[in-house]
Amino acid sequence: MAIHRDHELHGRRFGRNLGLGLVLGAFVALIFGLTVVKISHLKEGKLPQAEATQ
Amino acid sequence: MSDLSAIDHGQEAGFGDYVQLLKPRVMSLVVFTAMVGLIVAPVPVHPFVAFTAILFIALGGGASGALNMWYDADIDRVMRRTASRPIPAGRISEGEALGLGLALSVLSCLMLGLASNWFAGAFLGFTIFFYVVVYTMWLKRSTPQNIVIGGAAGAFPPMIGWAVATGGVAPESLLMFALIFMWTPPHFWALALFMKDDYSKAGVPMLTVTHGRAATRKHILVYTILLAPVAVALSLTSIGGPVTLVAAIVLNALFIAGAVRIARREETAAEADHYKAEKAFFRFSLAYLFLHFGALLVETSLAPFGLGGW
Numbered sequence: 001m002a003i004h005r006d007h008e009l010h011g012r013r014f015g016r017n018l019g020l021g022l023v024l025g026a027f028v029a030l031i032f033g034l035t036v037v038k039i040s041h042l043k044e045g046k047l048p049q050a051e052a053t054q
Numbered sequence: 055m056s057d058l059s060a061i062d063h064g065q066e067a068g069f070g071d072y073v074q075l076l077k078p079r080v081m082s083l084v085v086f087t088a089m090v091g092l093i094v095a096p097v098p099v100h101p102f103v104a105f106t107a108i109l110f111i112a113l114g115g116g117a118s119g120a121l122n123m124w125y126d127a128d129i130d131r132v133m134r135r136t137a138s139r140p141i142p143a144g145r146i147s148e149g150e151a152l153g154l155g156l157a158l159s160v161l162s163c164l165m166l167g168l169a170s171n172w173f174a175g176a177f178l179g180f181t182i183f184f185y186v187v188v189y190t191m192w193l194k195r196s197t198p199q200n201i202v203i204g205g206a207a208g209a210f211p212p213m214i215g216w217a218v219a220t221g222g223v224a225p226e227s228l229l230m231f232a233l234i235f236m237w238t239p240p241h242f243w244a245l246a247l248f249m250k251d252d253y254s255k256a257g258v259p260m261l262t263v264t265h266g267r268a269a270t271r272k273h274i275l276v277y278t279i280l281l282a283p284v285a286v287a288l289s290l291t292s293i294g295g296p297v298t299l300v301a302a303i304v305l306n307a308l309f310i311a312g313a314v315r316i317a318r319r320e321e322t323a324a325e326a327d328h329y330k331a332e333k334a335f336f337r338f339s340l341a342y343l344f345l346h347f348g349a350l351l352v353e354t355s356l357a358p359f360g361l362g363g364w
Contacts, residue, residue: 012068019069030106034169037102 071140075123075151076116076158083343084115084211090347091215091230094293094354099170099219106169107218111211114162114178118185118207120155124148125190129256135249155186166218174217181210195257198264205238206231212347229288233346236281240274240313241339247271247316248329248336271317274335278313282306285346293350295363301349305342312338 088111092104099107123130123141127148130136140146159182167175185207193200209231216227246253246262247270253260262270285306289298312335319331356362 009066012066016067016069016072019072030109033102034106037100041100 065144067140067145071145072154074140075120075146075154076113077119077123078116080119080208081112081115083208085112086344087230087234087347088112088211088215090350091212091227092218093215094226094350095216095219096292097219103169104218107166107174108215110162110166110169111178111214111218113158114166114182115211117155117158117162118182120151120158121182121186122190124151124155125186126194127151129258132256133251133253135251166214170218171221173221174214177210177214177217181207181214184210196259198259198261200259201242201261202239205235205242208238209234226288226291226293229284229291230347230350232284233281233288234343236277236284237339237343239277240281240309241336241343243270243274244316244332244336244339247324247332267321271319275310275313275317278310282310288346289349290364292363293353295353295356297352297356297362298346298349301345305345308338309342 085108089104089108092099092108123139127141130139131142136142141148141151159179163175163179163182165175166178185204189200189204189207193203197203212230212234213223213227216224216230243261246260247267251260254263261273265273282302285302286299288294289302312331315331316335324332353362
């Protein structure tokens with residue numbers, strides 16, 4: 001079997017790596033989004049109380 | 055087999071093979087029912103949190119699918135329908151599936167717990183345990199009632215969705231569970247009647263093999279009749295309403311009519327028309343579940359206009 005620079009196997013492997021990369025990127029974005037939502041909720045919940053104690 | 059065979063073209067797994075390991079078709083049902091459970095719950099959830107929660111419930115379902123494929127690889131190799139799955143086809147090793155399944159199980163439960171609440175996270179963990187250990191490992195190969203009890207695993211997602219919003223369990227979420235739980239046996243047995251997989255060769259006791267096809271037809275009818283009161287009861291709860299009640303009455307009347315037709319059929323007649331009635335019943339069972347949960351969604355979405363609900 002001749003050795004080609006880009007065997008079909010490389011394409012498969014690249015697809016797999018690309019897929020995993022995108023999944024990890026999406027995961028990071030998800031955690032970031034979740035953090036923003038949770039922190040802004042925390043602020044909304046705590047502010048009136050903080051104002052009341054002043 | 056030389057080491058070269060491991061890197062032979064065609065044997066290397068692509069990204070799609072890992073996706074296939076997570077049983078995406080089963081996942082779609084999980085996503086839909088969990089989403090309905092979450093939306094109809096009386097406590098509002100931030101849309102992004104809801105999206106994240108459903109994503110991780112789906113991932114948990116996918117993880118249990120991977121663990122199921124890991125454990126059942128020996129069965130899958132024997133049966134024609136499953137022989138092309140990634141493990142029997144040799145694209146993914148059993149150890150890899152086990153590792154992926156375990157890692158995604160832990161990740162999905164932790165993330166669901168962090169995104170919503172720990173009760174929901176633990177509930178997802180229990181569901182994965184139930185599907186993988188109770189159903190796949192204990193019951194599937196030992197009793198023809200495997201479908202009945204295993205169906206519980208598929209019925210938990212709306213309860214998890216509800217738990218994401220409320221942090222607990224309520225009669226409404228239990229009835230959503232009961233609806234899927236009672237629906238699963240007739241749905242699967244109808245499939246078993248016309249798929250004719252070689253379960254006996256694979257060592258899986260299927261009702262069609264252990265008790266015969268005539269008995270399976272009767273079982274379908276009994277479960278379909280028992281399902282009707284559950285559907286009506288669900289439509290009378292706080293998440294139900296006129297739309298759900300009408301849907302429940304119509305859908306269950308049609309479902310029971312289909313089950314009666316199946317119960318009355320002789321095997322020879324069924325074989326003669328290539329299991330037409332059984333296939334129609336199976337297709338309708340999918341619409342049945344979709345429309346039932348769809349009706350619950352309609353009730354909730356009508357609420358802002360003063361319509362829907364009781």
